[in-house]
Amino acid sequence: MTKDVLPVSRAGAPGPELHRRHGKLARRLAGLLFVLAAAQACFFLATDPPGRRRGAHVPLHAQEALEKCVAQTLVAGPAPDFRARTVSDRFVQGTPAVLVRGAKIWTGAHNGTEVLEGDILLEDGLIKTVGSVTLADVERRVRSGALKVVDANGAWVTPGLVDNHSHLGVYSAPALNGAADGNSHKGPILPWLRSLDALNTHDDAYALSIAGGVTTAAVLPGSANAIGGQAFTIKLRKTLERSPTAMLVDPPFDINRTRAAGATHTPWRQMKHACGENPSRVYSNTRMDTFWAFREAYNKASEIKAQQDAYCTKALAGEWDGLGPYPEDLQWEALVDVIRGRVKVQAHCYEAVDLDDLIRLTNEFQFPIAAVHHAHEAYLVPDVLKRAYGHPPAAAIFAVNARYKRESYRGSEYAPRILADSGIDVVMKSDHPVLNSRYLMFEAQQAHYYGLPENLAIASVTSTPATVLGLDHRVGYIKEGWDADLILWDSHPLSLGATPTQVFIDGIPQLDSPVVLHKPEVFQHPPRVPNFDREANETLRYEGLPPLAPTTADTSVVVFVNVKSVTVRAAGDLQEVYTAEKGRLGSAVVVDGVLSCYGHAEECAIPAQGEGTLRVVDLRGGSIEPGLTTFGSDLGLSEIRGEASTRDGFVYDPLLDPVPSAAGGDDALVRAVDGLRFAGRDTLLAYRYGVTKAVAVPLGGAFLKGLGAFFSTSAAHKLDTVGVIQPITALHVQIAHIGTPSVSTQIAALRKKLLALPADTDEEIARAFEQVARGVIPVVVHTDNADVIATVITLKKEVEEKTGARLRVTIAGGAESHLLAEQLKAADVGVVILSTRPFPGLWESQRILPGPPLSNGSTISTLLNHNVNIGVGVTEAWMARNTRLDVAWAALESGGGISKAEALALATTNLERLLGVERYAEAAELVVTEGGDLLSLESKVVGVISPARRSVDLF
Ligand SMILES: *[C@@H]1O[C@H](CO)[C@@H](O)[C@H](O)[C@H]1NC(C)=O
Ligand SMILES: *[C@@H]1O[C@H](CO)[C@@H](O)[C@H](O)[C@H]1NC(C)=O
Ligand SMILES: *[C@@H]1O[C@H](CO)[C@@H](O)[C@H](O)[C@H]1NC(C)=O
Ligand SMILES: *[C@@H]1O[C@H](CO)[C@@H](O)[C@H](O)[C@H]1NC(C)=O
Numbered sequence: 001m002t003k004d005v006l007p008v009s010r011a012g013a014p015g016p017e018l019h020r021r022h023g024k025l026a027r028r029l030a031g032l033l034f035v036l037a038a039a040q041a042c043f044f045l046a047t048d049p050p051g052r053r054r055g056a057h058v059p060l061h062a063q064e065a066l067e068k069c070v071a072q073t074l075v076a077g078p079a080p081d082f083r084a085r086t087v088s089d090r091f092v093q094g095t096p097a098v099l100v101r102g103a104k105i106w107t108g109a110h111n112g113t114e115v116l117e118g119d120i121l122l123e124d125g126l127i128k129t130v131g132s133v134t135l136a137d138v139e140r141r142v143r144s145g146a147l148k149v150v151d152a153n154g155a156w157v158t159p160g161l162v163d164n165h166s167h168l169g170v171y172s173a174p175a176l177n178g179a180a181d182g183n184s185h186k187g188p189i190l191p192w193l194r195s196l197d198a199l200n201t202h203d204d205a206y207a208l209s210i211a212g213g214v215t216t217a218a219v220l221p222g223s224a225n226a227i228g229g230q231a232f233t234i235k236l237r238k239t240l241e242r243s244p245t246a247m248l249v250d251p252p253f254d255i256n257r258t259r260a261a262g263a264t265h266t267p268w269r270q271m272k273h274a275c276g277e278n279p280s281r282v283y284s285n286t287r288m289d290t291f292w293a294f295r296e297a298y299n300k301a302s303e304i305k306a307q308q309d310a311y312c313t314k315a316l317a318g319e320w321d322g323l324g325p326y327p328e329d330l331q332w333e334a335l336v337d338v339i340r341g342r343v344k345v346q347a348h349c350y351e352a353v354d355l356d357d358l359i360r361l362t363n364e365f366q367f368p369i370a371a372v373h374h375a376h377e378a379y380l381v382p383d384v385l386k387r388a389y390g391h392p393p394a395a396a397i398f399a400v401n402a403r404y405k406r407e408s409y410r411g412s413e414y415a416p417r418i419l420a421d422s423g424i425d426v427v428m429k430s431d432h433p434v435l436n437s438r439y440l441m442f443e444a445q446q447a448h449y450y451g452l453p454e455n456l457a458i459a460s461v462t463s464t465p466a467t468v469l470g471l472d473h474r475v476g477y478i479k480e481g482w483d484a485d486l487i488l489w490d491s492h493p494l495s496l497g498a499t500p501t502q503v504f505i506d507g508i509p510q511l512d513s514p515v516v517l518h519k520p521e522v523f524q525h526p527p528r529v530p531n532f533d534r535e536a537n538e539t540l541r542y543e544g545l546p547p548l549a550p551t552t553a554d555t556s557v558v559v560f561v562n563v564k565s566v567t568v569r570a571a572g573d574l575q576e577v578y579t580a581e582k583g584r585l586g587s588a589v590v591v592d593g594v595l596s597c598y599g600h601a602e603e604c605a606i607p608a609q610g611e612g613t614l615r616v617v618d619l620r621g622g623s624i625e626p627g628l629t630t631f632g633s634d635l636g637l638s639e640i641r642g643e644a645s646t647r648d649g650f651v652y653d654p655l656l657d658p659v660p661s662a663a664g665g666d667d668a669l670v671r672a673v674d675g676l677r678f679a680g681r682d683t684l685l686a687y688r689y690g691v692t693k694a695v696a697v698p699l700g701g702a703f704l705k706g707l708g709a710f711f712s713t714s715a716a717h718k719l720d721t722v723g724v725i726q727p728i729t730a731l732h733v734q735i736a737h738i739g740t741p742s743v744s745t746q747i748a749a750l751r752k753k754l755l756a757l758p759a760d761t762d763e764e765i766a767r768a769f770e771q772v773a774r775g776v777i778p779v780v781v782h783t784d785n786a787d788v789i790a791t792v793i794t795l796k797k798e799v800e801e802k803t804g805a806r807l808r809v810t811i812a813g814g815a816e817s818h819l820l821a822e823q824l825k826a827a828d829v830g831v832v833i834l835s836t837r838p839f840p841g842l843w844e845s846q847r848i849l850p851g852p853p854l855s856n857g858s859t860i861s862t863l864l865n866h867n868v869n870i871g872v873g874v875t876e877a878w879m880a881r882n883t884r885l886d887v888a889w890a891a892l893e894s895g896g897g898i899s900k901a902e903a904l905a906l907a908t909t910n911l912e913r914l915l916g917v918e919r920y921a922e923a924a925e926l927v928v929t930e931g932g933d934l935l936s937l938e939s940k941v942v943g944v945i946s947p948a949r950r951s952v953d954l955f
Contacts, residue, residue: 088125160215410544
């Protein structure tokens, strides 16, 4: 043994060349250890084994030390013979083989462009064959009776989804204090913590996420710390052992300090880092403090690594004199491993400044970063990412979730395509439960809608995250020898509402009796998405803040040609008044903001006009539909949720704090209209996607929220022609499970107000409740809980019996309302569903009806079937723009039970009625789409017709 084989890990991150060398080195060192172990019996060796110098003193701990020196040379990644496996280490004995026949298979190969039509054989937890399989062949091969045949009938099949940024199991559903284990607050630098140690096996979300196709997830610690700890990758299925450990996929050796004899490779480890606002907020730090904490920690780890390398150089040369024990520190070993290039570092960093800091750190301490997460400004600084040590990190991002705090303010829906164009790998992630990972594919669908190519969009939730996690040797692809994790879809995975009909993990079907929807044929193809090149360019030009204010057409006449359908408000309802016949699209003429004519081109001809007084817009099969209304979020009262100076703020809760007498004391009643803020980015984005009106409600979790206001999302300010349409709509109260005051106390307060004697006082609150009690304005009770809803129904009866008047009551939230569909109908209580795709986030909203494939019908379809008045809203302002997709999804989930007009009514006429909006018709806009109707992923909103403004906005 000579010294030239001992350059132990001097480089930070071994490149492929170094990996090969280390692999060889490890094998040779393993041989050395064997010899040394054999000789260990005698303290002074008679002959000189390799690795020690003639006559040198070999200490007792030599073998242990040499083992550690070997361990530090192992290369991260699968063992070289991994491909030779014939049975998965996760195979469950007794699982029958499965033959999926006649599928359209997205394999992940060829940059995500390969699609095969054929069969897939799953056996021993692995994908054994992809392509053409004859049944006779398989039956011969597979143990008799242990084959299950699934006819795909041409359905799309993809690999199981890989969510590479999840807090499944560490932020569990329902959220309870006893299981809030995602963030330690013990200091900014905690590389020694492991998310595995907190993994709750009872999270309700596992089964839901599986139903959306997620099979593998990286579970990260939260982002309260600069270094939050080690992340672990799990498969989501239940295990026989029922333990967190049994869920792990390719766990690192260090979890139990075992490693096969002669191993040359070690599984990738994962580590969470975070920059920016979160660690700053928790530790009252600045960004400067956070990066000093990083540098101090990496300096410490570098010193330990240098000591280890020097130690092993001597030990392996047999120079034991003066060598004490192997230098190591359990707290720092994981960070040392980062510098050895064996950890996939997942860094939550948003802004240009954070990303620049982080990339400087990687070069100073020479370690690669696997991915930057959230990274809302990554698309603005791709060159910074390309300067990273080793290789550019991937960007793991949301599709349209942004602006929730300052560092996400410049987040863009065009980021995925811009990053991909810049050569950065894109991963769409959930940050579950921030987004429900059940709808991870929806993130890919939206990224595709805004311009990420089809192949990369599917890859962004399958093969790319698998690569980023260092797991692409076994998950993320449909290839022979990969894990038997796959999804059968009811439609093309990038089509809106695509839903798994079956999900296999390790070859085990996960859905017991899936409810399968039959989607129209057009959903079997990827949507032909609109072109957003201009918008993406503008986004870059304005560094993420392109102007969003609408521009008004400069002609009094606007003619829309190639119109497929026209739907308008008629007598408080919606009616499709024009539908093109096959192959013959129509036209529509708007004069001074009023739709004056629509129909076949010859019936609604382009008026003869002078030059420059008429504008013609080709809708290429687009539609004209009523503008939608949004409700439920802080839209209109807040711009950046995390920044008090950008919000109206929160109301006092008279059940908790004395309300200052200057504000009216406990009888103060707050009006949302007084706090409205116009022209916010979420508000204008909502407008650009067809949401022309909004109802705002005073913010805060208080029992008495206040009075709602109805306003236009396009207005520049309150005094705009169409700024405020109805300053007071309904009275809003909230009944929440918050400890003190109790739910029963809140109900007692509501009862007292409703039964108070008719107002003989000037107090506004008394007058408002009197109006509620007389049924003049509705009371909207915010709650998700079925027991509270039942109590509200009872209270309504009680008040009506006492007053003789009819109360107008609406439930907002309503996650559990399907349990009371009949009673709601009988009591004439309507519901505004705020989470159209429900999640059991809290105990009080746990009893959801999850919808297909887990249940027949959804909350919305159940309530509609019982003729309950229902509308839909959202919970966060950035979601408002997606209202059109939410109602489209609800219609798809109903399996054809909801027509287009009914779907649109959920976010227009129904919603408005339930919220006490009386004056909409005169101000109601029409939304114009190109390439398809408002409910489609193939359409783009290109304009809004405004009778009140007497004009047309064109985007
Ligand atoms: C992968 O596909 C994308 C988009 O279709 C393309 O831009 C890129 O060049 C492709 N990469 C390779 C290596 O072929
Ligand atoms: C240690 O973990 C590995 C990987 O999960 C496992 O294969 C092995 O059996 C474990 N050993 C012990 C002693 O638990
Ligand atoms: C998530 O995906 C990104 C981008 O591919 C990758 O860099 C990162 O390592 C993954 N995250 C985790 C926790 O594996
Ligand atoms: C977008 O910008 C690029 C580069 O600046 C330019 O080549 C391209 O023509 C622009 N596209 C559009 C649609 O403006």
